[in-house]
Amino acid sequence: MPPPFTDLAGFKTALATSTGADQAALAGAAARNGQLTKPSGALGDLETLAIWYASWRGTDRPRITHPQVLIFAGNHGVAARGVSAFPPEVTVQMVANFQHGGAAINQLSTLYGAQMSVHALDLDRPTQDFTTAPAMSDADLLIALQTGWDAVNPAADLLVTGEMGIGNTTPAAAIACALWGGTAADWVGRGTGVDDAGLARKADVVAQGLALHTSRAPLEVLRCLGGREIAAMAGAIARARVLHIPVILDGFICCAAASVLAKLHPGALDHTIAGHVSAESAHPALLRHLGKTPLLNLNLRLGEGSGAALAIGILQGAVACHSGMATFAEAGVAGG
Numbered sequence: 001m002p003p004p005f006t007d008l009a010g011f012k013t014a015l016a017t018s019t020g021a022d023q024a025a026l027a028g029a030a031a032r033n034g035q036l037t038k039p040s041g042a043l044g045d046l047e048t049l050a051i052w053y054a055s056w057r058g059t060d061r062p063r064i065t066h067p068q069v070l071i072f073a074g075n076h077g078v079a080a081r082g083v084s085a086f087p088p089e090v091t092v093q094m095v096a097n098f099q100h101g102g103a104a105i106n107q108l109s110t111l112y113g114a115q116m117s118v119h120a121l122d123l124d125r126p127t128q129d130f131t132t133a134p135a136m137s138d139a140d141l142l143i144a145l146q147t148g149w150d151a152v153n154p155a156a157d158l159l160v161t162g163e164m165g166i167g168n169t170t171p172a173a174a175i176a177c178a179l180w181g182g183t184a185a186d187w188v189g190r191g192t193g194v195d196d197a198g199l200a201r202k203a204d205v206v207a208q209g210l211a212l213h214t215s216r217a218p219l220e221v222l223r224c225l226g227g228r229e230i231a232a233m234a235g236a237i238a239r240a241r242v243l244h245i246p247v248i249l250d251g252f253i254c255c256a257a258a259s260v261l262a263k264l265h266p267g268a269l270d271h272t273i274a275g276h277v278s279a280e281s282a283h284p285a286l287l288r289h290l291g292k293t294p295l296l297n298l299n300l301r302l303g304e305g306s307g308a309a310l311a312i313g314i315l316q317g318a319v320a321c322h323s324g325m326a327t328f329a330e331a332g333v334a335g336g
């Protein structure tokens, strides 16, 4: 089925008209949770996670059997401004590595039984350097959103969106700054490991981008300051909401993409949780703006969906306990 939108206004409408969590399933799952063979609250945050998951799946006893990991790759005009510790050709090289099973995200996807695919977006045609022009045209943005939208498997029951794109912590910082306020220096971090001079260049580049592109409308921020893989993540996260597929958000770049949806429509991220807080310096602030508490804090600074993929195991654990455990009555355990 092609995306139900053929322009950017249509994307916004598709997101805004998506339905929220199933309140009956939520109530049913909460009631079931209260009957399981454990002291009340003993599974801690796993209980809230399982109830949240059940509410989005529309059943009080869900299962996670088909997790999906989507990796989107894009190249960036701003990479030429010395904002990454690595050269842009690493993007296409890493795409080949994903295809051959050699990246971190391949190992984690296999470990958690997730179907993983990589989607390279026009790598030969980097976005424009946003210090001199909008990163993307309307048409570029639309195609990237549609690519993300189309990549979601309707049969999936959990989604992780990851990215690969040398330089992309810079557009992510620019998006965060434009949408949430503060200064460029607040939002830039070391990414792949830039030195102090690189960090100062990043702040300068972000400040120039914000001065040139003054609209703060979310899709305009994404178009002028973002990148194709960032837009594709936004498209995939939006589609997942329409399909009631819960999403685990990854690091700084993924959360910058998600921020666009949060600003487009209230509650747009209710079907998402934060898998981890990364070592990128502004990720904690971004998560606070999104109102998300990360499940893991492992000092990862990789991207690729890796932190979110690790959190698949936690959510699988929560849902397995919730749906598989016996109730006090079933097990004949006293005290329920």
Ligand SMILES: Cc1cc2ncn([C@H]3O[C@H](COP(=O)(O)O)[C@@H](O)[C@H]3O)c2cc1C
Binding pocket: 083, 084, 085, 086, 090, 094, 163, 164, 165, 166, 167, 168, 169, 170, 190, 191, 192, 193, 194, 302, 303, 304
């Ligand atoms: C070999 C390699 C594998 C990666 N996998 C993810 N990233 C991560 O690093 C990049 C963002 O950092 P910056 O903005 O500093 O370029 C993105 O591609 C991100 O996914 C990688 C980076 C490298 C070098």
Ligand SMILES: O=C(O)c1cccnc1
Binding pocket: 169, 190, 191, 192, 250, 251, 252, 253, 254, 278, 279, 280, 283, 300, 301, 302, 303, 304
């Ligand atoms: O937080 C992230 O996703 C991240 C941080 C550094 C480099 N790449 C990704």
